[in-house]
Amino acid sequence: KCAHADQSSTCMETxxxxxxxxxxxxxxxxxxxxxYSGFIISPENKxxxxxxxxxxxxxxxCSQLCTNMKGTYSCDCVDGFKLSDALSGVCKADxxxxxxxxANGPEIRxxxxxxxxxxxxxxxxxxxxxxxxxxxxxxxxxxxxxxxTIKRSYMVNAQEGEVKIGFAQDLNMxxxxxxxxxxxxxxxxxxxxxxTDRSGSKPRGRVMxxxxxxxxxxxxIHSNLESPTSVVLDPxxxxxxWADAGTVPKIETSWMDGTKRRTIVSENVRHPAGLxxxxxxxxxxxxxxxxxxxxxxxxxxGSNQHEILAGESLHHPISLDVFENHxxxxxxxxxxxxxxxxxxxxxxxxxxxxxxxxSGVKVYHPLRxxxxxxxxxxxxxxxxxxxxxxxxxRCLCPDNANSHSTSEVICDAAAERPRPSPRVCLCRNGGxxxxxxxxxxxxxxxxxxxxxxxxDYVRKAxxxxxxxxxxxxxxxxxxxxxxxxxxxxxxxxxxxxPFGKSPGIAGLTNSQSVSFRQGTNVEFGTPTFASNGPQIGxxxxxxxxxxxxxxxxxxxxxxxxxxxxxxxxxxxxxxxxGGGIYEVPADITKSKLGREGEVIPEPASAVLAPSSIIQRxxxxxxxxxxxxxxxxxxxxxxTQKLVEEDKSEC
Numbered sequence: 001k002c003a004h005a006d007q008s009s010t011c012m013e014t015x016x017x018x019x020x021x022x023x024x025x026x027x028x029x030x031x032x033x034x035x036y037s038g039f040i041i042s043p044e045n046k047x048x049x050x051x052x053x054x055x056x057x058x059x060x061x062c063s064q065l066c067t068n069m070k071g072t073y074s075c076d077c078v079d080g081f082k083l084s085d086a087l088s089g090v091c092k093a094d095x096x097x098x099x100x101x102x103a104n105g106p107e108i109r110x111x112x113x114x115x116x117x118x119x120x121x122x123x124x125x126x127x128x129x130x131x132x133x134x135x136x137x138x139x140x141x142x143x144x145x146x147x148x149t150i151k152r153s154y155m156v157n158a159q160e161g162e163v164k165i166g167f168a169q170d171l172n173m174x175x176x177x178x179x180x181x182x183x184x185x186x187x188x189x190x191x192x193x194x195x196t197d198r199s200g201s202k203p204r205g206r207v208m209x210x211x212x213x214x215x216x217x218x219x220x221i222h223s224n225l226e227s228p229t230s231v232v233l234d235p236x237x238x239x240x241x242w243a244d245a246g247t248v249p250k251i252e253t254s255w256m257d258g259t260k261r262r263t264i265v266s267e268n269v270r271h272p273a274g275l276x277x278x279x280x281x282x283x284x285x286x287x288x289x290x291x292x293x294x295x296x297x298x299x300x301x302g303s304n305q306h307e308i309l310a311g312e313s314l315h316h317p318i319s320l321d322v323f324e325n326h327x328x329x330x331x332x333x334x335x336x337x338x339x340x341x342x343x344x345x346x347x348x349x350x351x352x353x354x355x356x357x358x359s360g361v362k363v364y365h366p367l368r369x370x371x372x373x374x375x376x377x378x379x380x381x382x383x384x385x386x387x388x389x390x391x392x393x394r395c396l397c398p399d400n401a402n403s404h405s406t407s408e409v410i411c412d413a414a415a416e417r418p419r420p421s422p423r424v425c426l427c428r429n430g431g432x433x434x435x436x437x438x439x440x441x442x443x444x445x446x447x448x449x450x451x452x453x454x455x456d457y458v459r460k461a462x463x464x465x466x467x468x469x470x471x472x473x474x475x476x477x478x479x480x481x482x483x484x485x486x487x488x489x490x491x492x493x494x495x496x497x498p499f500g501k502s503p504g505i506a507g508l509t510n511s512q513s514v515s516f517r518q519g520t521n522v523e524f525g526t527p528t529f530a531s532n533g534p535q536i537g538x539x540x541x542x543x544x545x546x547x548x549x550x551x552x553x554x555x556x557x558x559x560x561x562x563x564x565x566x567x568x569x570x571x572x573x574x575x576x577x578g579g580g581i582y583e584v585p586a587d588i589t590k591s592k593l594g595r596e597g598e599v600i601p602e603p604a605s606a607v608l609a610p611s612s613i614i615q616r617x618x619x620x621x622x623x624x625x626x627x628x629x630x631x632x633x634x635x636x637x638x639t640q641k642l643v644e645e646d647k648s649e650c
Contacts, residue, residue: 010025010029010030010031011023011024011025011031017031017033017047018033018047019031019033019034019047020033020035020047020048020049021033021034021035021036021039021049022034022035022036033046033047033049035049036049036071037071038051038052038054038070038071038072039051039052039071040052051068051070051071052071053068054066054068054072054073055067055068055073055282056068057304058284058297058298058299058304058306060073060075060089061075061088061089061343062075062076062089062281063075063077063089063090063091063280063281063324063325063342064076064077064078064081064091064280064281065077065078065280066281066282075089075091077091077280078091078280080093080094080095080367081093081094081280081324081367082094090324090325091280091324091325092324092325093324093365093367095365095366095367096113096114097112097114097365098112098113098114098323098324098363098364098365099111099112099113099363099364099365100113100328100337100351100361100362100363100364101121101131101133101140101361101362101363101364102131102330102337102352102355102358102360102361102362103128103129103130103131103142103358103359103360103361104128104355104356104357104358104359105127105128105356105357106123106124106125106126106127106128107120107121107122107123107124107125107128108121108122108125108128108131108140108142108166109121110156110364111337111351111352113351118352119156120156120165120430121140121153121155121156121165121166122140122142122153122166122168123165123432124432125142125144125151125168126144126146126147127144127145127146127357128142128143128144128145128359128360129142129143129144129145129178129179129180129181129359129360130142130143130179130180130181130182130193130230130359130360131143131182131359131360131361131362132182132183132184132362133155133184133362133364134184134186134189134212135186135366135368135369135371136186136189136371137189137212138154138155138158138159138163139152139153139154139155139158139212139422140152140153140154140155140166141182141184141191141212142182142360143179143180143181143182143193144179145178145179145180147174148174148175148176148177148178148179149170149171149172149173149174149179150171150173150179150182150191150193150214151168151169151170151171152168152169152171152212152422153166153167153168153169153422154166154167154421154422154424154425155364159424162424162426163424163425163426164425164426164427164428164431165425165427165430165431165432165433166422166425167422167423167424167425167433167441168422169419169422169423171213171214171419172214173210173214173217175195176197176199177195177196177197177206178195178196178197178198179193179194179195180193180194180195180196180227180228180229180230181193181194181228181229181230181231181242181360182194182231183231183232183233183240184212184233185233185235185256185388186235186369186371187235187373187375187376187377187388188235188375188376188377188386188387188388188393189211189212190209190210190211190212190385190386190387191209191210191211191212191214192207192208192209192220192231192233192240192256193207193208193231194206194207194208194228194229194230194231194242195208195228196226196227196228202226203226203227203246204222204225204226205221205222205225205226205227205228205244205246206219206220206221206222206225206228207219207220207221207222207225207228207231207240207242207258208220209385209387209396210385211385211418213418213419214419215416215418215419216384216385216397216398216413216416217398217399218385218396218397218398218399219399220254220257220258221242221254221258221261225244225246226244226245226246226247226248227244227245227246228242228243228244228245229243229244229245229271229272229273230242230243230272230273230274230275230287230319231243231275232275232276232277232285233256233277234277234279234283234300235256235373235388236279236283236370236373237283237300237390238255238256238388238389238390238391238392239253239254239255239256239300239390240253240254240255240256241253241264241275241277241285241300242275243272243273243275243287244272245270245271245272245273245290248266249266249269249270249271249272250263250265250266250269250272251263251264251265251266251269251272251275251287251302252264253300253301253302255389255390256387256388256389257387257389257394257396259389264298264301264302265287265298265302265305268292269289269292270289270290270291270292271289271290271291271292272287272288272289273287273288273289273290273317273318273319274286274287274288274317274318274319274320274329275287275320276320276321276322276327277300277322278322278342279369279370282299283299283300284297284298284299284300285297285298285299285300286320286322286327286342287320288314288317288318288319288320288329290316290317290318290332291316292310293310293311293312293314293315293316293317294307294308294309294310294311294314295307295308295309295310295314295317295320295327295329295344296308297342308327308342308343308344309340309344313348314329314331315331315332315333315334315336316331316332316333317329317330317331317332318330318331318332318358318359319358319359319360319361320361321361321362321363322342322363323363323365323368325341325342325343326339326340326341326342327339327340327341327342328351328361328363329361330355330358330359330360330361331358332358334353335353335354335355335356335357335358336350336351336352336353336355337350337351337352337353337355337358337361338350338351339351376388376392376393377393380393380395381395381409382395382396382408382409383395383397383409383410383411383413383415384396384397384398384401384411384413384415385397385398394408395408395409396408397411397412397413398411398413400413401413423441425441426443426453427443427444427445427453427454428449428453428454428455429445429446429449429454429455429457430446430449430454431443431444431445431446431449431453431454432444
């Protein structure tokens with residue numbers, strides 16, 4: 001858009017103010033020219049519109065080939081792919097047998113996307129750091145950071161389906177440096193890798209190259225490099241790319257012989273990793289930043305950078321690969337393998353999770369790498385190493401070797417015998433190949449398989465030798481049951497048995513009892529405690545009552561004798577004719593006589609024994625309670641000073 005200089009001018013329907021495509025009036029006067037979608041205002045003529053090349057600027061959404069058109073663009077696919085529809089621009093491979101290779105600690109696994117099935121590729125390694133493969137020879141390579149070496153093996157189902165599981169072949173590349181990433185040149189059959197030497201005060205990184213069998217190692221980049229995290233190749237362009245997460249993080253590129261080195265990313269980057277080249281989409285370069293939580297795409301020269309995804313939802317990606325219209329990455333925090341559209345459209349899909357130590361992911365497919373390219377090193381005269389460069393090749397010599405010419409065609413270094421191919425493991429059903437002392441391979445079969453190749457399924461019956469396994473299960477169960485029975489018995493004894501019956505066990509808790517003996521006496525039993533000796537002075541109780549609920553502050557209880565008195569005082573008719581059940585001392589002082597004129601002797605206690613109780617049927621004498629009429633005579637029985645004495649005596 002551009003505002004016209006003449007503020008008095010307006011857009012006319014006939015002339016549109018001279019604008020080529022669209023004219024818009026301004027509220028303050030004047031007008032501006034605008035362009036339709038797919039066009040922009042020409043920098044030379046503000047009223048003219050020029051076409052936008054979406055294919056060159058990277059603003060298209062073609063998953064592979066993009067052709068610019070006037071105001072728009074069209075999408076197409078390379079051989080072996082076809083458009084899924086006419087609008088999305090998504091190219092799908094004719095062969096949908098896509099496998100995902102990913103490293104998880106000591107193993108490499110594969111996931112068949114179409115069948116949703118996983119297979120074991122490599123097992124029983126130490127710590128796999130990075131992976132790649134050679135599609136022409138069906139070999140997978142990996143770097144072991146613990147053993148500080150690089151190994152290779154045939155891929156599962158390689159050699160026309162003969163390989164059932166991988167068997168590692170060590171390339172004998174051990175040293176002081178730890179390998180961190182690797183990449184295979186499938187055209188010239190060279191192996192590139194990065195390594196870090198931390199033996200000094202400052203880490204030193206290098207980019208190395210050798211034959212795919214480990215011969216003729218050569219250092220290509222060894223200066224101004226600290227912590228390389230990823231390396232990737234583009235044999236068609238003759239270029240390689242690597243990421244450095246050192247004190248000065250950056251992404252660099254050079255020719256595949258190490259020359260023409262330059263930095264392509266140095267801003268807005270903290271921990272670059274996971275480089276991947278989308279060869280079918282104009283060699284677009286993808287990479288992740290683990291610390292900044294983002295995924296970025298750009299042209300191979302570093303221009304047209306686009307941040308595809310960013311945020312904490314990425315969970316710190318560490319490795320990435322691209323194929324068709326999808327990108328796949330591994331997360332460091334959650335241990336997940338995730339898939340999403342490579343332009344950031346749609347939602348992420350979790351393919352695998354709960355990975356212990358994920359480190360690398362690669363799409364395994366015959367069309368992932370273009371194997372139809374011409375190998376420019378095929379007819380070269382290089383004696384040791386032939387490396388691809390843009391439009392040709394270059395000969396190099398191994399480290400510590402001299403060349404007889406400036407072109408290094410002939411090297412003053414010993415010619416090494418090629419290392420044999422990896423051995424084929426024929427074990428089936430999850431069996432692993434083990435090498436014997438004689439060098440032969442034997443199959444170590446899973447529990448339910450037997451045979452030379454673990455081909456026979458057998459259900460193992462119980463045997464004397466298996467008794468140990470059975471005992472290991474049964475014995476703990478029996479012990480647990482015995483412990484539970486003991487706990488139940490203790491609980492029953494302590495909480496279910498009545499208190500006071502057994503002085504040895506029930507006496508463990510402080511208990512009291514009250515008993516009613518014959519007559520009118522009420523006696524408290526002494527608390528019984530557990531002891532090893534006999535209970536001295538303990539008198540057996542006739543009737544036991546549990547007073548466990550009575551607190552130490554409340555000793556009130558109901559006396560049955562008072563209940564009986566209240567019952568007898570009130571006759572059946574309620575007239576007060578019932579006979580009393582004991583004699584009051586005040587009545588005795590009044591010479592209260594019995595039926596035969598005898599004075600009733602006073603019992604030794606205020607509570608009379610049954611022998612001193614005189615039952616009368618008639619006449620019925622009204623009981624006069626002493627507590628309502630205290631006597632002036634001191635009988636000597638008021639030991640608790642319950643009766644107030646007559647003041648006249650004072």
